[in-house]
Amino acid sequence: MSNFLTSSIGKKVIMSLSGLFLILFLCVHLSVNLLLLVSEEAFNAGCDFMALPFIKVIEPVLALGFIVHIIWASVLTIQNQKARPAKYAKRCQSQNCTWASRNMYILGALVLAFLALHIATVWYQFKFGEITSHYEFVSSFLKQPCFGVIYIIAAILLGLHITHGFWSAFQTIGFSNDIWRKRLECIAYFFAFVFAAGFSIIPLYFMIFGN
Amino acid sequence: MADKILKELTLKIWRQKDAKSQGGFKTYKVHNISTGTSFLEMLDILNEQLVEQNEEPVAFDHDCREGICGTCSLFVDGRAHGPDDDVTTCQLHMRRFEDGATITIEPWRCGAFPVIKDLIVDRKAYDKILQAGGYVSVNTGGVPDANAIPIANDKAEEAMDAAACIGCGACAATCKNSSAMLFVAAKVSQLALLPQGKIEAARRAKAMVAKMDELGFGNCTNTGACEMECPKSISISHIARLNREFLKAKLKD
Numbered sequence: 001m002s003n004f005l006t007s008s009i010g011k012k013v014i015m016s017l018s019g020l021f022l023i024l025f026l027c028v029h030l031s032v033n034l035l036l037l038v039s040e041e042a043f044n045a046g047c048d049f050m051a052l053p054f055i056k057v058i059e060p061v062l063a064l065g066f067i068v069h070i071i072w073a074s075v076l077t078i079q080n081q082k083a084r085p086a087k088y089a090k091r092c093q094s095q096n097c098t099w100a101s102r103n104m105y106i107l108g109a110l111v112l113a114f115l116a117l118h119i120a121t122v123w124y125q126f127k128f129g130e131i132t133s134h135y136e137f138v139s140s141f142l143k144q145p146c147f148g149v150i151y152i153i154a155a156i157l158l159g160l161h162i163t164h165g166f167w168s169a170f171q172t173i174g175f176s177n178d179i180w181r182k183r184l185e186c187i188a189y190f191f192a193f194v195f196a197a198g199f200s201i202i203p204l205y206f207m208i209f210g211n
Numbered sequence: 212m213a214d215k216i217l218k219e220l221t222l223k224i225w226r227q228k229d230a231k232s233q234g235g236f237k238t239y240k241v242h243n244i245s246t247g248t249s250f251l252e253m254l255d256i257l258n259e260q261l262v263e264q265n266e267e268p269v270a271f272d273h274d275c276r277e278g279i280c281g282t283c284s285l286f287v288d289g290r291a292h293g294p295d296d297d298v299t300t301c302q303l304h305m306r307r308f309e310d311g312a313t314i315t316i317e318p319w320r321c322g323a324f325p326v327i328k329d330l331i332v333d334r335k336a337y338d339k340i341l342q343a344g345g346y347v348s349v350n351t352g353g354v355p356d357a358n359a360i361p362i363a364n365d366k367a368e369e370a371m372d373a374a375a376c377i378g379c380g381a382c383a384a385t386c387k388n389s390s391a392m393l394f395v396a397a398k399v400s401q402l403a404l405l406p407q408g409k410i411e412a413a414r415r416a417k418a419m420v421a422k423m424d425e426l427g428f429g430n431c432t433n434t435g436a437c438e439m440e441c442p443k444s445i446s447i448s449h450i451a452r453l454n455r456e457f458l459k460a461k462l463k464d
Contacts, residue, residue, distance in 0.1 A: 004461045008390075008430040009420055009454055076430045080388035083322050083429030089223075089236065090315040092289035093387065096439035102387055104432060168433040174455030177448045 009172075011072055016172040018069040019165050023191065025062055026158075030198045037205060040135040047126070047134040070112060077105045101164040107157055114154035121147070143210035148203035159196025166191050214247035217305060221313040222257065224269055227326050230333075234326065236315075246306035250293060251276060251283065253305055254316075270329040276301040278442060281377030284384070285330055286317040291381035291440040299379060299442040319384035323391070323426045334380050336426045337394060341378075344418035345398040347408050366404045373401035375443040382437035382445075388429030393437040395419050396453035397445050403456050413460035420457055 004010040032050060035043040049055070093102055100107065122141060131137050142148050166188035170176050176184060220241050227234030241257050248256070251273050258268035274282035283300040287293035293303040308314060316330065324332040376397035383391045399416050402408025408415075431450060438447045 003421070004464075007420055007457075007461075008424050008428075009457045010461070012430060012432075013454075013458065076432075080390075080429040080432070083389035083427060084320055085322050086320050086326075088286060088289065088317055088320050089225075090286075090289040090317070093436065095290065096385065096436040097387075097434035101432065101434040164433070171433045171447070171451050172454055174451050174458055176451035178446055181448060181451075 011076055012172045014068060014072050015076065016169040018065050018072070019169045021065045022069060023162065023166065023169075025065070026195055030195060033202055034198060036135065036138060036202050040133065043135045043138070044133060066115070070108070073105060073108055098164065100160045101168070104161060104164055107161040110157050111154060111161060114150065114157070117150065118154075139206050139210055142203040142206040145207060148207040151203040152200040155196050155199035158199065159192040162192040162195055163188055214245040215306070215310075217244045217246060217308065217310045217312075218242060219311055220244060220253075220308065221311075223313060223315045224330070225317045225326075226269070226329055227318075228328065230325055230327050234329075244305050246304065248305045249276070249301060250285075250287065250303040250305065251301050270331050272331050273301060278302045279377060281379035284319050284332060284334075284380060286319060286384060288315055291319070291385040292379075292442055296439070297442060297444050299377075302442075319380050321380070321383045321389040321428070323389065323428050324380060324383065332380070334378070336428070337378050337380060337391070339426060340391065340395060340419050340422045341398065343422035344411070344415035345402070347402060348411060360406050362405060370401050370404040373397045373404070373445060373449050376401075376441075376445055377443060379442060381440045381442060383428060385436050385440040386429065386431070387434060387436065388432055390431040390437075391423050391426075391428040392431035392450050392453065393441060393445055393447065395423050396447075396449040399456055400449040400452045403452065412456055413463060416453065416456040416460050420453075 005014070032043075032046040035046040122138070125131060125137060126134065129137075142151065167176070167181065167184035170184050171181070222239045222241060223236050224239060225234055226237045239257055239261075241253060241260065244253050244256065251271070254269060254271055261268045272282050272284055274280045276283075278299045278301060281299070283292075285292065285300040287300065287303065292298060292300045294307055295303055318324075318326050318330045319332045319334075321332075323336040324334055327333050374397075376394060378394060380394070382393035383389050386392075399412075399419060402415060403412040433447065433450070435447055438445065
């Protein structure tokens with residue numbers, strides 16, 4: 001196992017596993033978020049549940065998941081850039097692969113920029129602010145069109161990232177063949193749609209019905 | 212029916228004196244090219260023209276000219292082996308181009324495939340990967356009977372699909388990361404599927420991946436571009452198998 005982590009496949013396995021872990025986190029995050037559409041009590045109860053000590057201990061692991069995913073993505077991208085010192089004068093990549101698959105690093109960077117905003121605003125207030133009702137805070141925050149629109153754009157970018165990321169993660173760990181690839185691609189689009197629609201429906205709801 | 216004639220074509224071709232020189236594009240015109248002409252024959256016509264004008268002909272790789280040897284390369288109009296699917300450059304024909312078209316012709320661009328001259332690149336990197344483990348160690352002796360080792364039909368078919376790889380380098384040339392994973396996967400997969408090759412599967416996967424990394428190929432991001440440009444349509448499912456073989460081997464260490 002000594003040089004596993006430095007091998008190209010080893011590095012990609014780390015990307016794959018951290019990515020799948022982050023998808024799992026997104027599932028939990030979205031489930032709690034959707035309680036915003038149920039009722040104020042339901043969302044506040046959801047937030048209280050997420051603040052329980054046994055959930056809190058996972059936070060550093062989650063942070064590590066993000067950090068590992070970002071650092072390894074950067075290392076791999078730099079290596080990949082170096083692998084072709086002279087560029088082509090003319091390329092038609094749109095004819096052989098999807099836009100999202102070619103721009104995973106850019107999509108990831110944009111999602112990261114959103115994450116920084118999200119941490120600085122909502123997460124920070126949840127963690128350290130004096131909040132009486134989480135629901136009240138979120139609804140008044142997302143009602144502001146500037147934040148609402150950013151959240152919707154971020155949800156779409158995240159969806160695009162997952163259209164490729166999800167099935168690619170399984171391919172990297174070897175769980176794919178000609179039959180499963182089609183299935184995994186289908187599931188990837190399903191997850192991408194659920195995340196993009198699920199995360200954007202909430203700001204949309206507050207922007208329309210919040211006032 | 213007689214072939215159509217393309218009255219004039221503009222060719223933007225990469226010219227480079229040798230590996231050390233700085234290259235650049237040069238524009239040439241060819242006239243009255245029949246649509247039945249193959250792409251390489253069109254380059255032959257250009258070269259005859261250049262020889263007549265006392266100019267250095269364009270150097271490009273070619274051998275069998277029937278799509279089986281993997282010698283021809285060329286990045287034609289932004290795509291490896293040109294705009295047609297499932298063909299090598301030698302199988303590409305001029306009927307694919309319009310009269311008056313400008314065609315950009317470049318060598319494979321990949322750090323591990325340095326340009327030697329004009330459109331010729333050095334693909335020894337693939338040979339080195341093969342030498343690292345892309346074989347079955349055979350002790351000499353009598354030839355075994357053909358049916359002595361039973362092989363399931365689906366395994367034989369899949370191994371044959373992988374064995375169709377001609378090592379042309381289009382996968383690494385087209386990959387946005389210059390990754391050689393499809394080539395390595397085809398070789399590892401072909402042998403790992405068969406009983407004769409299975410015995411050395413673990414060592415082979417580790418050695419070939421290590422060599423591929425060492426030679427400076429990029430990391431695969433599963434875009435699937437290699438599979439689309441592969442003249443033999445080798446599936447990226449073989450890459451999944453390579454990943455499995457590699458992980459299995461590393462877990463056993």
